[in-house]
Amino acid sequence: MIELRHISKSFASRKVLNDISLGFEQGKCNLIIGESGSGKTVLAKCMVGLLKVDTGEVLYDQRNFTRMNFFEKKIIRQEMGVLFQGGALFDSMTVEENIIFPLSMFTEKTVEEKVDRAQFCLQRVNLTNASKLYPSELSGGMKKRVAIARAIAVSPRYLICDEPNSGLDPITSIVIDELIKEITYEYNITTIVITHDMNSVLEIGDNIAFLYKGDILWKGNKEQILHAGKKELVDFVYATKFLREFRKRVIE
Amino acid sequence: MNLLFHLGKYFILIKRVFRKPEKYSIYRRQLLIEINSLGIGSLGIVSIISVFMGAVITIQSSFNFTSAWIPIYAVGLATRQGIILEFAPTIISLILAGKVGSNIASEIGTMRVTEQIDALEVMGINPAGYLIMPKIIASMIINPFLITISMFLGIFGGWLFGIITGVVSSYEYIYGIQYQFRPFSVYYALIKTIVFAFIITSVSAYHGYYTNGGALEVGRSSTKAVVYSNILILVFNFLLTQLLMA
C-alpha cells in the first residue's frame, strides 16, 4: 500500500501537481492515466523521492518516506522496482549486466544464480537473444523491455512503471501488460502503472486515477471508466471521432 | 555569491561521495576499471609529451647559457629541476585535466541527462559514491606513477636530444642531473600530483553530476570541468609551492 497525502509540486511559478491525495492498493494494478504533460512523470518522481515535494507526504506501508533521511530511504528503495519512461539503462553495461547489477549490489547470490535470474526475467519480457548486447545496439522497444526486466529482477515489493508499453507493438504491449498483472497478483505487490494507452487501461486497470492538469479529476476501475460522465475523461477515453460516435450510440 | 554557492554544493557532493559504500567488492572492481582507464589510458600521451618537453628544456637552456661562467653540465641540472619541480607534476596534470577531466564530466553528465543517475538512486545506491569515489581514488593512486614515468622520460628526452643536436655531451648531462640532487624535490612533486589528481577528478565529476538539460549541456559541463580544473591546479600549485618550499 502506497499513500500520497496532499502532494503539491511547482517548477518556478508553474504549478504541476495540485494537492494530490491517492491510495494505491497492495495486490492490485493501480493506474495513473492522463494526457501528455499532465504531470504523471512528475508525480512518479515525487513518489520515489527524485523530486522534492513542495508540500505533502508519501507513505510506503505506513512508513513516512518523505520524512526519512538518506539512509532510511535507501532501505525502502531496495524494495522498489522502478521503470523510467526513457528506460535509463546503464549504457556501459550489457543487457545481462544491467539486470544483474542491482542483484550484485544487494544480494549474496552467486554469479550463476544471478545469470539464471536475468535469463528468467528476459524470458518473461520476450527477449532472450539479447543478453550480451549493449543498450546502444537495441531498438527502443527492446530497451523498454530490458528496463522492465531490470525492475522486476529484484523481486520488488513496490513496482512503479512509467509508461511500460509506449513504443511497443500491440502484441508485445499485451505481453507486458499480462506480465505486470501476473507479477502483481502472484507476489501480492503494490503496482503503479502510468499510461495513456487505453488497451492497457482496459486490460489491467484495477484502480484508475485520472490526472488532469495537476488534479485528480476521477477515480474508478476499468468497468466504470467507459461509463464515466466527466467531460475531460470522456475526451480522453473516447479520443477519436469514431469512438465518440460509438459512445453516443451504444452507451448513452 | 555564485562562487560560495558552488563551493557549498561541491563540498556537499564530496561528503556524499565518501559515504560508506553499499558493497566493497563492487567499488573495488570499479576502482580497478578506473585505474585502467584513467591511468593506463593516459600513458601514451604522457610519454610523448614528456620526451619532447625534456628535449625542449635541454635545448632551450643550452641556447640561453651562453656565459663562460656557466658550466655545460648546468644544462642537465636545469632540465632535471625543471622537469621534476614543475613540468612533470604541473604541466602533465594540466594535460590530464584536459583529457581525463572532460572524459569524466561528459561520462557522468550523460548519465545524468539520460536518468541513469536517477536509476541508481531509486535502486537504493548512492550514485555519487558509486560513480565518483572510485575515480578520485584511482587517479590519486595512478597519477603519481604517471608523473614518475614522466620525470624519467623527460630527463631521458633531454639527454637523447641533447646528444643528437650536440648541445651537451652525455657525460656532462649525466653529471648535471646528479649534481646536488635532493630527493625532497621528488616528494614535493608527488604531493602536488596527488592534490592535483583530487582536483581534476572531483571538480570534473562535480560539473558532470550537476549537468542540467541535454546533450548541449553535457558539452558545456565538460568544457567547464577542464577550465575550472586548470585554474584550480594553477592556484594550488602556487599555494603548495609557498607551503612546501618555504
Ligand SMILES: Nc1ncnc2c1ncn2[C@@H]1O[C@H](COP(=O)(O)OP(=O)(O)OP(=O)(O)O)[C@@H](O)[C@H]1O
Ligand atoms: N524538471 C522540470 N522543470 C520544469 N518543468 C518540468 C520539469 N519536469 C516536468 N516539468 C513540467 O511539468 C509538466 C508535467 O510533466 P510530466 O513529465 O509529468 O508529464 P507527463 O504527464 O509525464 O507527460 P507524458 O505523458 O508526455 O510523459 C510539463 O508541463 C513539464 O513541462
Ligand SMILES: [Mg+2]
Ligand atoms: Mg511522462
